[in-house]
C-alpha cells in the first residue's frame with residue numbers, strides 16, 4: 337500500500353490544490369439532471385471541488401464558478417446546503 341500518495345484536487349474558487357479529502361465535492365451524476373453534494377467522494381459524474389470554508393464556498397456560489405465547472409445550474413436547495421456547510425464549519429482543524 338502506498339500511503340504517501342495523496343490525491344490532490346483544485347478548489348474552483350481559490351484555484352489552490354488540496355488533498356481531495358479536505359475539499360467538498362459537488363457532482364452532476366450522469367443519470368441525473370440534479371447536481372448533488374457528494375459526501376463520500378465516490379459518486380460518478382462530472383465533479384467540482386471547493387474548499388469547505390465559507391470564503392471559498394461563497395465565492396464559488398457568487399461567481400457561478402460551480403455552475404460553470406459543472407455546466408449545470410445549481411438548485412436553490414443545494415446552494416443553501418453548501419452555504420450551511422460553510423457557516424457551520426463542517427471541517428474541524
Ligand SMILES: [Zn+2]
Nearest residue numbers: 347350387392
Ligand atoms: Zn478554495
